[in-house]
Amino acid sequence: MSTVISQIFNGLQSGSVYALVALGYSMVYGIIMLLNFAHGDIIMVGAYVAWIMIAKAGLPPAVGVVAAVVGCTLLGITIEKVAYAPLRKSPRLSLLITAIGISFFLENLAQLVMGAGAKSMPEIVSGPGLSFAGANISFVAMVTIVVAVISMVLLTILVQRTKMGKAMRAVSEDMDSARLMGISVNRTISFTFALGSALAGIGAVLYSCAYPQASPTMGSMLGLKAFVAAVLGGIGSIPGAMIGGFAIGLLEAFVSAVGLSVWKEGAVFAILILVLLIKPTGIMGRVITEKV
Amino acid sequence: MLQVNDINVYYGPIHAIKGLSFEVRPGEIVALIGANGAGKSTVLKTISGLIRPKTGSIVFDGRDITKTEAHKIVQAGLAHVPEGRRIFLQMTVMENLEMGAFTQKSVSEEDLEAVFTRFPRLKERRRQIAGTLSGGEQQMLAMGRALMSRPKLMMLDEPSMGLAPLLVAQIFEIIAELNKSGTTILLVEQNAGMALEVAHRAYVLETGRITLSGTGAELAESDEIKKAYLGG
Ligand SMILES: Nc1ncnc2c1ncn2[C@@H]1O[C@H](COP(=O)(O)OP(=O)(O)O)[C@@H](O)[C@H]1O
Ligand SMILES: [Mg+2]
Numbered sequence: 001m002s003t004v005i006s007q008i009f010n011g012l013q014s015g016s017v018y019a020l021v022a023l024g025y026s027m028v029y030g031i032i033m034l035l036n037f038a039h040g041d042i043i044m045v046g047a048y049v050a051w052i053m054i055a056k057a058g059l060p061p062a063v064g065v066v067a068a069v070v071g072c073t074l075l076g077i078t079i080e081k082v083a084y085a086p087l088r089k090s091p092r093l094s095l096l097i098t099a100i101g102i103s104f105f106l107e108n109l110a111q112l113v114m115g116a117g118a119k120s121m122p123e124i125v126s127g128p129g130l131s132f133a134g135a136n137i138s139f140v141a142m143v144t145i146v147v148a149v150i151s152m153v154l155l156t157i158l159v160q161r162t163k164m165g166k167a168m169r170a171v172s173e174d175m176d177s178a179r180l181m182g183i184s185v186n187r188t189i190s191f192t193f194a195l196g197s198a199l200a201g202i203g204a205v206l207y208s209c210a211y212p213q214a215s216p217t218m219g220s221m222l223g224l225k226a227f228v229a230a231v232l233g234g235i236g237s238i239p240g241a242m243i244g245g246f247a248i249g250l251l252e253a254f255v256s257a258v259g260l261s262v263w264k265e266g267a268v269f270a271i272l273i274l275v276l277l278i279k280p281t282g283i284m285g286r287v288i289t290e291k292v
Numbered sequence: 293m294l295q296v297n298d299i300n301v302y303y304g305p306i307h308a309i310k311g312l313s314f315e316v317r318p319g320e321i322v323a324l325i326g327a328n329g330a331g332k333s334t335v336l337k338t339i340s341g342l343i344r345p346k347t348g349s350i351v352f353d354g355r356d357i358t359k360t361e362a363h364k365i366v367q368a369g370l371a372h373v374p375e376g377r378r379i380f381l382q383m384t385v386m387e388n389l390e391m392g393a394f395t396q397k398s399v400s401e402e403d404l405e406a407v408f409t410r411f412p413r414l415k416e417r418r419r420q421i422a423g424t425l426s427g428g429e430q431q432m433l434a435m436g437r438a439l440m441s442r443p444k445l446m447m448l449d450e451p452s453m454g455l456a457p458l459l460v461a462q463i464f465e466i467i468a469e470l471n472k473s474g475t476t477i478l479l480v481e482q483n484a485g486m487a488l489e490v491a492h493r494a495y496v497l498e499t500g501r502i503t504l505s506g507t508g509a510e511l512a513e514s515d516e517i518k519k520a521y522l523g524g
Contacts, residue, residue, distance in 0.1 A: 166391060167394065169382070169383060169387075173381065176362075176374070177380065179341075180362065180366060180374060180378075181363075181366065181391045181392060182364075183363055183394050
């Protein structure tokens with residue numbers, strides 16, 4: 001029993017990170033139909049920013065956390081403006097190829113600037129764990145889950161209730177119609193990237209708490225898993241990304257718990273294949289009718 | 293209020309609008325009629341900034357808007373109710389109206405009441421997802437949403453499309469009422485009979501060119517129009 005409970009918390013902890021990252025994939029897909037394969041690498045940049053601030057500059061962890069989130073947000077906005085916005089009227093394939101190019105660019109840039117080896121991250125948060133039904137739950141796990149849940153609640157309120165959030169939904173449903181309402185599509189897309197990247201920044205920090213290392217390629221596997229989470233939940237759907245993220249985290253935890261941890265990644269990609277075969281629209285996905 | 297001066301619009305190699313000029317004066321209902329594919333929707337999209345003319349100019353309310361971005365044109369007081377309504381189907385009726393008021397600082401209760409008075413059905417259904425509305429209700433929502441931006445000029449693209457005759461009559465009645473209460477109207481229709489009845493003036497569009505123009509009554513009487521658009 002106690003192992004089951006600790007595995008559930010392990011799953012929720014990594015699931016929190018997957019969910020935060022999956023949200024970025026889903027929101028961007030929802031608004032410009034782009035699978036933003038550079039999204040995972042934003043996390044890597046966030047982790048390096050935190051490392052530079054905390055380990056190199058010796059600033060307090062809180063400063064590192066804020067810098068990582070702000071850095072990711074600015075990076076996300078910049079990538080959209082520089083690389084994707086000029087391709088607004090191009091075929092979707094050009095956009096996808098550009099995203100993959102940006103991903104390689106960021107990984108290689110990190111390698112060039114920071115070196116290929118991993119940097120070890122100092123402790124960001126620490127505190128007493130919790131004993132719950134015989135299982136030990138680490139402080140980091142609790143912080144991760146709580147921060148992720150709060151972020152998701154805030155995001156939901158923002159998207160459902162605020163003027164900008166509604167504009168985001170309007171643009172993702174019908175871009176031209178949104179323009180006719182007086183909504184600036186470019187600003188709304190920028191805002192979406194900012195939000196998704198800020199969540200990735202939070203994800204980067206939480207991930208660094210669990211795996212205290214920064215390396216140039218750390219974002220690619222994390223990004224891929226989060227992408228699978230987004231597809232599982234229904235790409236384009238915000239609640240879907242949250243559900244998908246936690247589902248993938250839990251799946252991994254249980255595959256590891258039954259002694260098949262080498263198959264952890266395999267299981268995630270098996271899910272991707274299954275979803276694409278059985279229900280490509282995912283759990284929360286709506287049938288996407290091609291716009292005429 | 294609106295002057296369209298010698299515009300040429302292309303879709304890639306297709307020359308859709310060929311040297312078109314016309315005007316809409318304050319307080320008028322002007323109809324643009326023509327067969328499917330004549331270029332009516334293209335004209336409206338060009339005016340509202342969704343597409344750009346290659347040459348020519350568009351002046352609205354004394355201001356050259358030829359190169360103005362679409363979302364800023366709405367701000368200037370020009371609303372476009374597009375063909376096929378294009379309401380936000382996954383948002384509620386209320387949210388659609390809020391989007392209509394996007395250019396306003398906040399959603400004014402007064403404007404909302406005015407829309408609900410004109411379209412009581414929308415009030416009943418304000419919490420409903422717009423995709424669950426009937427065709428007629430969707431058209432009303434599209435018009436109500438446009439009204440929320442407080443337009444000086446409202447452009448309507450085939451508001452009667454796909455509606456039962458009774459509803460069509462109702463929609464045209466509403467258009468006439470809106471006009472009486474001070475909104476200038478540019479109306480695009482394939483339903484030439486109804487359009488000419490309600491319009492002060494009308495233009496006939498054929499493959500990107502204006503071939504005829506006159507008052508609604510004149511055109512309704514013209515033999516050419518009767519033959520081509522009014523079924524004899
Ligand atoms: N997006 C587009 N791409 C290419 N050609 C188009 C496009 N939209 C319209 N056209 C062409 O432009 C012409 C005018 O179309 P449109 O303005 O929709 O006519 P109408 O509204 O009078 O039915 C038609 O020949 C149509 O095929
Ligand atoms: Mg048309």
